[in-house]
Amino acid sequence: MIKTMNKKILIAFLLFALPMFAQADTQWLLEQSTLSYHMSHPMHEVDGVSHAAKGKGICHAGQCNFLIAVPVKSFDSGDSNRDLHMIQTTRGGQFPMVIVRTQFPEAATASPTIYADLEVQFAGQTAHYSHVPFQRVTQGNEVRITGTIPATCSDFKIERPSFLTVPIKNEIPVKVDMTWRKM
Amino acid sequence: MKRKMEKIAAGVGIVILSLLTQSSLRAQTVATISGTITDSSRQVVPHASVSIEDVDTGQSIETRTDSAGVYTEPNLAPGNYTVSVAAEGLSTKTVKSKLTGATEQSIDLALNAAPPQQGNPANQLPAAPQPNAPNAPSNPPSSLSLQDLGFTSAQTQGSAQRQALLNKRTHMLKVHQTLGLITAVPMFATLISGPQAKAKGKNGQPITEPTSANLDLHIALGGLTTGLYFTTAYYAMFAPKIPGVKPKGAIRLHRDLEWIHGPGMIATPILGIMAYKQENAGEKVHGIASAHAPVAYATAIAYGAAIVAVSWPIHWKFWER
Numbered sequence: 001m002i003k004t005m006n007k008k009i010l011i012a013f014l015l016f017a018l019p020m021f022a023q024a025d026t027q028w029l030l031e032q033s034t035l036s037y038h039m040s041h042p043m044h045e046v047d048g049v050s051h052a053a054k055g056k057g058i059c060h061a062g063q064c065n066f067l068i069a070v071p072v073k074s075f076d077s078g079d080s081n082r083d084l085h086m087i088q089t090t091r092g093g094q095f096p097m098v099i100v101r102t103q104f105p106e107a108a109t110a111s112p113t114i115y116a117d118l119e120v121q122f123a124g125q126t127a128h129y130s131h132v133p134f135q136r137v138t139q140g141n142e143v144r145i146t147g148t149i150p151a152t153c154s155d156f157k158i159e160r161p162s163f164l165t166v167p168i169k170n171e172i173p174v175k176v177d178m179t180w181r182k183m
Numbered sequence: 184m185k186r187k188m189e190k191i192a193a194g195v196g197i198v199i200l201s202l203l204t205q206s207s208l209r210a211q212t213v214a215t216i217s218g219t220i221t222d223s224s225r226q227v228v229p230h231a232s233v234s235i236e237d238v239d240t241g242q243s244i245e246t247r248t249d250s251a252g253v254y255t256e257p258n259l260a261p262g263n264y265t266v267s268v269a270a271e272g273l274s275t276k277t278v279k280s281k282l283t284g285a286t287e288q289s290i291d292l293a294l295n296a297a298p299p300q301q302g303n304p305a306n307q308l309p310a311a312p313q314p315n316a317p318n319a320p321s322n323p324p325s326s327l328s329l330q331d332l333g334f335t336s337a338q339t340q341g342s343a344q345r346q347a348l349l350n351k352r353t354h355m356l357k358v359h360q361t362l363g364l365i366t367a368v369p370m371f372a373t374l375i376s377g378p379q380a381k382a383k384g385k386n387g388q389p390i391t392e393p394t395s396a397n398l399d400l401h402i403a404l405g406g407l408t409t410g411l412y413f414t415t416a417y418y419a420m421f422a423p424k425i426p427g428v429k430p431k432g433a434i435r436l437h438r439d440l441e442w443i444h445g446p447g448m449i450a451t452p453i454l455g456i457m458a459y460k461q462e463n464a465g466e467k468v469h470g471i472a473s474a475h476a477p478v479a480y481a482t483a484i485a486y487g488a489a490i491v492a493v494s495w496p497i498h499w500k501f502w503e504r
Binding site for chain 2: 054065071080082083085087088125127128130155163
């Protein structure tokens with residue numbers, strides 16, 4: 001009788017406890033961010049900055065999935081006319097968000113350099129960047145991630161804006177500075 | 184003659200040898216890119232367009248997947264390549280690849296469903312396998328969506344109409360910019376011809392040297408400048424306005440200067456006509472008409488400053504430091 005009771009208690013415990021362990025996902029929330037693109041022209045050096053990115057990450061079964069998005073119109077280069085032109089050139093009216101997805105093993109979140117494979121959706125196109133290094137620094141309960149995405153205009157079929165008939169450089173590297181908090 | 188022939192023959196020989204050597208070296212180091220194209224449900228995609236572009240030379244090779252969704256492109260020289268895959272009803276994907284030596288690079292890609300014409304393609308993000316990634320994931324993708332991040336559909340939904348509005352705005356402002364620069368040429372010429380365009384000399388006699396042709400030229404240039412100026416202004420004034428955007432940066436100064444050169448461009452020809460009439464009546468130019476030249480100079484300076492405000496190298500602009 002007691003043995004039967006013990007078995008029942010054990011089964012009940014396992015039934016309740018196992019899903020609890022299975023659901024022990026780690027979640028990350030983007031606390032603050034600074035994303036800046038750099039545009040280079042023989043007569044112009046322009047940086048457009050946005051602090052409007054939002055992001056979340058879920059680590060499940062040893063694998064982490066992160067989603068980060070930022071409105072195209074949130075980038076500020078210090079000149080509203082240029083920003084509107086950038087939105088137009090990058091088809092931001094039709095595709096108003098820049099969306100970045102990345103997946104990597106959870107173990108990588110502990111290393112000082114995270115090599116991420118990025119899927120970037122921008123201007124109605126999708127581009128992939130493999131093995132992009134990001135530096136990780138832990139600050140209390142928060143993790144600061146910095147790095148540069150080696151984006152180019154041609155990756156997203158963006159017609160390069162020109163000034164005095166000279167187009168900007170194809171490279172538009174995007175610097176990333178993000179602070180994530182473990183939830 | 185014989186020596187010259189020998190030199191030519193030697194030159195031709197060197198060129199042929201060089202070409203053969205290059206060809207031989209190239210043949211020894213050819214690489215191959217191949218892969219399988221699937222859709223998000225893992226079904227192979229036949230007849231997908233595959234473009235392999237040599238980043239260094241800009242040359243691209245076009246091929247297609249076969250009925251099994253497989254493509255192969257042999258005989259590629261080592262270097263950096265961009266592989267783009269497109270198929271009907273599916274979104275285009277582009278990946279970068281670096282070929283070093285005689286390698287066989289496998290790039291398998293899964294294409295997502297094409298986004299709708301209006302709206303953002305990725306409110307719900309599908310799977311995205313990573314080709315050749317050293318830490319490529321193998322488990323199912325995250326189900327995170329833009330709504331999970333706190334973005335509203337108003338923020339994430341695009342609009343073809345809004346894009347068309349932006350396109351029209353850019354087009355009109357480009358015309359404005361071009362016409363504005365063109366206008367500066369006759370404006371400058373009008374300023375130069377102005378001092379020599381008096382109808383009467385200081386003693387009240389008609390000017391013979393320079394001749395009255397100078398006056399005609401000045402009037403013609405002024406008329407051309409006025410016409411071009413207001414056409415230029417039209418393209419700026421009637422370019423679509425984007426709601427919620429406050430002028431910021433160099434464009435603010437550019438716009439503020441309109442309040443000087445705009446009225447100036449109206450006043451200058453009126454004052455010029457008044458001065459012309461006074462001189463023709465044998466009077467010395469007097470009253471408000473005598474302001475024709477100063478107003479014209481102030482207008483031209485403000486106009487030039489407006490051009491410089493939006494054209495000067497940004498890293499030299501003190502207000503953007």
